[in-house]
Amino acid sequence: MSEQFVAIGDCAIRLSVDVRGIDLDALRRALAAQDSLLSLIPTQDALTLRYAAGSDLQSAAKRATAALANAFSVTRPQRVHQVPLLADKGEDLTMVAEHAGMSADQFLDAFCALEFVVVQIGFQPGFPYLSGLPRAWALRRRAAPRPRVPAGSVAIGGGYAGIYPNATPGGWHLLARTQWVLFDPHRLEPCLFATGDRVRFLR
């Protein structure tokens, strides 16, 4: 494995690595003995590690790279989530469908025929970044974000599909809504999705 890392500030490093299949808990345990690791943030093409102030990032990066090689889990179940959509249409559906050269109905049918993969979770707790959107449908984010996107909004932005777990400001284009609660800190497993899970939408 390459030892390519980038320091971000004096407390964090970013390792360019395919994070699929990494058992983050195992990695955390492996590093706990020598490093005071605060955060592990997996993204689509990198793993960012934040350490306590004053850490020697050079040697921490070496240990992290070595530990990564042993932190791949082989047992992670592949889950498929079938997310039901509510009947009411999202505010941007007509515009997005037009951009794709379809009617709103045709577009939703085509959208529901796709299978997406959760490539990263973030922005807010439980927000899944879903890959699998046809390139031709990709749209840049709105120039100005909406001050309030309703919870459960299914949206596309920057080449991904996603679902807003909470009502928040948001810059993606809204297609539809679901009643699914993607994140609940009181649940045994707060986040419904995990990186690598597959997602389909149902009309």
Added chain:
Amino acid sequence: MTLKVIRAGFSSVQDLGRFGHEAVGVAPGGAADPLAAQLANALVGNAADAALLEIQLSAATFVLERDACIALTGARVDFAAAGRPRANGQPIWLRSGDEIKVGPFKQGRAAYLGIAGGIAVPALLGSRSTDLQAGFGGFGGRWLRALDVLTLGDPPSKARHQPNWWCELELPGDHAILRYLPGPISAPGLANSIWTVGRDATRMAINLQGSALAFDCAEQPSGAVFPGVIQLPPAGLPIILSVDAQTLGGYPLVGCVVHADLRRLAQLLPGARVKLEPIDAGLAITLAKRQQAEFNATLYAIRDRL
């Protein structure tokens, strides 16, 4: 055994943050000025990570409904308890029914009200802090409101004489320097400007105003971000992420404020002038270690005297 909120201002229950759930998008958050929060807890005899109140740049009033030792740290604030003006940064023993009035703020933006025993909200995902963005944790996942009643933990210490000393941490003034490590994306000119902290500075981010940098960078895939990260959106005005930074961000990442200056960042007032000063990684680590050593010395001195 409670604290009643009379006037809430922008107050929230915080501790040292919720770490370990970043992979599902939970931002660590916690006290914006963790050293000031730990100082408040030390002064009242609490553990460093006990839950306390953070008051952001607003007047707030509370009434104690049991005897308790309290301390106010962080921002320099006019502060009265039981009808008398009080000093910041020292333990104060109060009786049930006493009123605590905080404000107006004189310097800094985040004040901490530590109360012996801590605020006894349940821990959620390993922390008692309020995630104000996601709306969970702390007290109801939100800013406090008038008439909220907060349960207090068991007081760990008994009333003693009023000490004749106090502790204050350095605060930024109207002109501040934030030291940072540049990169990964290069943004020439970042260090050459005097920036002004925007009006909409929040716990999430500090927007800098000034003459926009000419900056041409392709749209980036969302990457990991955290407090201190300096982003440069296409408009050319930097945004520095603060304590409530989300876990992922899509703007080009052009630097990161060094750890030793994060509390200064969190205490900056809207309108303050800021210069960004690039330094090297070795100096950043020296600064972080020195800050921690000085703070530890303060904590030892307090324990010695209490």
